[in-house]
Amino acid sequence: MDIDRSLNPEQREAVMHRYGPLLILAGAGSGKTRVITHRIAYLIQEYNVSPYNILAITFTNKAAKEMKDRVAQLVDYGADNMWVSTFHSACVKMLRRFSHVLGYEDNFSIYDTDDQKSLMRTVIKGRNLDPKRYREKYFLSRISMAKNELIGPDNYKSSYPRSADAELIASVYREYQDRLKANNAMDFDDLLMNTVVMFRESEEALTYYRNRFRYILVDEYQDTNRAQFELVRLLAHYVNDNGEVECNLCVVGDDDQSIYGFRGADIRNILDFEKTYPDAVVIKLEENYRSTETILDAANEIIKNNPHVREKKLWTKLGSGTPITYTVYPDDLAEARGVAEEIRDQVDNGKAVYGDFAVLYRTNAQSRPFEAIFANFKIPCRIIGAVNFYQRKEVKDVLAYLKTIDNGLDGIATRRILNIPRRGIGETTAAHVQEYADGNGIGFFEALLDAKSIPGVSRAAAKIASFTELITRYRMRAAEAGCSLKKLVRDLLSDLDFEEELRREDPDSADDRIANINELINAITYYEENSDGPATLSGYLADVSLMTDADTEETSEDHTVLMTVHSAKGLEFNQVFLVGMEENLFPSSMSIDDEEIRGVAEERRLCYVGITRARRHLFLSRASRRMLRGENNFNAESRFIGELKKNARHLLTEKRISDSGSPFGGQSYRNSYDSPFESGFKKGSYSGYDSSAKRGSLSDFSSSSDRSDFTPYKNPAISAKPYENPYKKAAVPAPKNFGNASESSLGFTVGDRVSHERFGTGTVTNIVKGGRDFEVTVEFPSGTKKMLAAFAKLRKI
């Protein structure tokens, strides 16, 4: 294979590097993807590496698919045998194969944020915690952080000794994990953490994959978290035929584009690469092939305000190009209109097509005005990320049916659809079933099968029976060899009268929702026809769970795209509108509030990512007044604009659009001044970033992120009820009296033989104090069960 003559010397070196760790520091637009694909092709063609021995990790599924296609074009054969996927997808594949190591079944479900919340809700309810103070998110975000750092429930307390509620969180974490396992389910973070745990527990699994993945490539390495770091470190260790250890790990990244700190990404992974891998070769790619000098200068100008460990300066041969357009609009609608006018004008004059443009913003909520205005201007567009197709209710409902059929232990899925379509099985009934399931250490579906004997459920027993019969019937079908998924889903939907139900529920939206269902059937058909191995329900469901909005196929229609700056990572566009350049929005008030230095540095990198998406022309803009959460905000100009103006004013052409063009005119502007307290003391209004105003400024009143332990000052004039009515929620005593049971009252202890009406005789191996009850672990002949003492009716014998 000829090395592509268009590669520059550094790129060439990266492509031809063979053994040992390699770090490629690839600035934005430096031809990184070309290097990776050529490198893979070179390994295969010139070094005779079998594609079977290559693992390439990308950031999105779409990028994986593209990479695979591009490699396939470069090599003669075998590209199909490579693993090219995201961390999460790769982990699922590995976990399925060795799931028994963790005590999971291989068809485990993957829980998304909604599922996680449902599960956490049962945990919180079961402990009678104050739901005001302890929301699902409170625990879930802490648990997520812990998992990203490979901290399990048992290590939680010792790892975060200073954290408030450490004990409670640890115990909730423990129960949450146990329940996940009982449901044969993992959440997103588990996919990573459990894979590491699996490799630590099973020599066999680790050796298997070390042997297989002799060459590992990781893209966007700057966004890896601790778990991903550890995973890579474990895998990149191949003992060759001479008994030598090879670590053929190639990571690619750019520390200036690290933007996922909030989900545990640790920039030190890339900064300290040589510490972890002392014999690493480091190659810098600094020539940019994408953007004009003007755009690069602006990007450099901003990013140089961050402290740097690795110095780097992008340069280009492309020439200076057009100046950056910076526009100040009176409000957010005017901003959207200004962008639409520019696009309309260029397209109508034949200077550009819709697909040349991208609108990038900091938060998804900012897409709304653009959505409305673009429709008026008849600009075809696609909004990425707003509502993921697979998160729509009707789609999730169908998927929950499939999960219930596929994974009999997935109680969250079963509970979701128990009464969809309406079959007269209410929340109270479901709660009884759940209690029964928990008490007997069985799954939700299994408990449904006992409906007749559950107290308080008997009335709904017949309805439940027809539900379980339906599911059982489809389970048998799904288990048949050569079962067509498409046909199964179609039959299921017609059995359920699903369309009719949607029409009955809301006739207005029914057509859209039915279209979504049909789209889902198309997707299933597509999966079935294009799947590498056998097309299974579990396989499809996993694919779907890990699918992002950005992963969906591009349509051939010419259109402008709108998305967050995060979603734009790795993409490029001829012309980019980076909108909403305002303090508190970009940088986000959150990042300014909690940890000024680290938070704003990440925002600055995000801004750098946004700017460097543009090839030819960059438009920056801000709105003087912006509707946010139903109120007007007047934010100062973003400090990032200030950083540009300070030393690189020549790069900008500034425009100011007057207020008169706005349909609100000056009127609403005056109105907001009529009640200065209204806008002055509420969150996010009238704040600047001048150092003089940094501390003790008005915006400080809004800087508490946790309201439960901080009462912000409120002007009595606008806040009539400063106190919560203390009588409002008098504690309702729990219906059952298992509140203060002491361990001795159980009547048995560890080591005792006990009997259970369902499982027979067993030995108590552990007793743990739960929130309100004891969780007893018993070894029965049929297996080990964990159960709550209050329900299990265990008797010492």
Add this chain to the structure above:
DNA sequence: AGTCACGTCGTTTTT
């Protein structure tokens, strides 16, 4: 059990 009206609360960013 299901429906409707009202209050509350909140928004970074995503696999």
Add this chain to the structure above:
DNA sequence: CGACGTGACT
């Protein structure tokens, strides 16, 4: 502003 949960009513 809008999504969502709560509570009263049918």
